[in-house]
Amino acid sequence: MRLRTPAGAELAYTVLHLFPFSSETKRMGIVVRDEATGDIAFYAKGADTVIGALVQPVDWLEEEVGNLAREGLRTLLVAKRRLKRDFYEDWSRRYEQARLAVENRSERMQQLQQQLDSGLELLCVTGVEDRLQSGVRPTLETLRNAGVRVWMLTGDKMETACCIAKSSRLVDRSGGLFAFQPASLRSADLDKELRNMARRVEAGHSVVISGECLQAAVEQDERRFVQLACQAPAVVVCRCSPTQKAEVVRLLKDHTGKRCAAVGDGGNDVAMIQEADCGMGIAGKEGLQASLAADFSIARFQHVTRLMLVHGRRCYKNTSVLAQFIVHRGLIISTMQAAFSAVFFYVAISLFPGILMIGYATIFTMFPVFSLVLDKDVASATAEKFPELYRDLLKGRELSAKLLCIWVAISIYQGGVIMYGSIWLFQGSFLHIVSIGFTALVFTELIMVALTVRTWCWQIIVAELVSLCSYLAAVFILTQYFDRAFILTLNFLWKVSAITAVSSIPIVALKLIRYLMSPPIARKLQASVGTTAVSSIFTV
Ligand SMILES: Nc1ncnc2c1ncn2[C@@H]1O[C@H](COP(=O)(O)OP(=O)(O)OP(=O)(O)O)[C@@H](O)[C@H]1O
Ligand SMILES: [Mg+2]
Secondary structure (H helix, E strand, O other), X not given: OEEEOOOOOEXXXXXXXXXXXXXXXXXEEEEEEEOOOOOEEEEEEEOHHHHHOOOOOOOOHHHHHHHHHHOOEEEEEEEEEEEOHHHHHHHHHXXXXXXXXXXXXXXXXXXXXXXXXXXXXXXEEEEEEOOOOOOHHHHHHHHHHOOOOOEEEOOOOHHHHHHHHHHOOOOOOOOOEEEEOOOOOXXXXXXXXXXXXXXXXXOOOEEEEEHHHHHHHHHHHHHHHHHHHHHOOOEEEEOOOHHHHHHHHHHHHHHHOOOOEEEEOOHHHHHHXXXXXXXXXXXXXXEOHHHHHOOEEEOOOOHHHHHHHHHHHHHHHHXXXXXXXXHHHHHHHHHHHHHHHHHOOOOOOOOOOHHHHHHHXXXXXXXXXXXXXXOOOOOHHHHHHOOHHHHXXXXXXXXXXXXXXXXXXXXXXXXXXXXXXXXXXXXXXXXXXXXXXXXXXXXXXXXXXXXXXXXXXXHHHHHHHHHHHHHHHHHHHOOOOOOHHHHOOHHHHHHHHHXXXXXXXXXXXXHHHHHHXXXXXXXXXXXXXXXXXXXXXXXX
């Protein structure tokens, strides 16, 4: 290793050993030999709590470290120990043996590493600015408006964490910040501090707590602590080890019943990302570990907004609609079969021949129903701009038991109308029931999809047309199931139209009434933004 000093001199060192950094030890070390003098030295660098405990006490240390940390700087202590040549050679030999040991290798290596720690002398304190990525502040603001509660989990010390929480506006500058610092980790002290916390949280203060205290508080009374912490506007956990980060996520999942997303960029966030319902990894300076372990990989923290507010929201809404349509599509045809059997003395005869059933499940209805996942109720820019749209999802109205009941009722109504209508209007031939009933069924399904679509994109239009054309083609090709002479008559046309109208018009009317009585929030926003997207006024 060659270093050039500011004066221009060159220093040469040989690296003899390297002890890499880990989040658990919070430090790293190196043993080097100065090529000019032959001196061997061990340097250690790490968190103030770790290195501070190893060096001779210095009176200015705590104050200086505090000052740097309050400015939001990441403080590290650097310490050095000169090693005598004999000591080093002996140590090095034993370390090599430990490294090759078959049993207890890591314990033996750790013990030997600790032998280097005695007699360390403090060299300096460094304060490095760990800059926030751009756009963190607006992102947190947007998430808050979207009804997302944000907790910050960090390995940094309390002062640095508080400073960053304030500068990122996670915590209001004016709003108070309660530091959970019991006098000791004994049960009585913890209890007293929990009572203090309850008072401060009630007054609207945020909470900052160290990983160690968090663990103690959780052991004391897991449920009480989580419930209190969840009432706070924001929570900051500092000096948090990777396992504690995962533990916090588990606590939230267990006690709140809410979905939990974790965003992280470093190897120390992997456990938390994997524990969360939705893990997001930022690929960046700290490597790819987090982004490889995550469900979603993003390049910058600010992309969280778009991922959640645009893609997350749309996915959730469209998946809900798809689920309801799958229920509708299956139930409507089952209702028809049940009604048919009931009318004809419960005969076990299939209403529609196999080929029509296959067609119904595939090309006649599949494309339009599945194309609903491409629907967009509002433009991406609108969804990103108005976090209230995301907040609206928290009510859980997209996929609820009530909605399922409504869809079941719609399916039974439509299936019943089509079946009884076909039987009532049929003219002596079983084939006619099949042609009228099946045609009305396919048309109803296509109309229902059309009523649900909020922004017509070309894929949805193509899907509807493909289904419609393939059905019309099938009617003329499958002559054994459709009486071509009958189908080309006006008689057939009005019967199918009447049945389709009776099955669809009440649904349209109900949707229209509901829309006028309580227009969806997306619609109101869209009107105020004035987007030009063509969208139907009907929403489920
Ligand atoms: N390269 C390093 N060498 C020595 N000590 C380090 C190094 N990186 C971090 N530390 C110390 O170890 C502590 C824990 O680091 P860790 O990576 O677990 O979390 P963090 O980087 O502080 O926070 P975050 O969880 O936000 O990434 C740090 O606060 C710092 O004091
Ligand atoms: Mg880090």
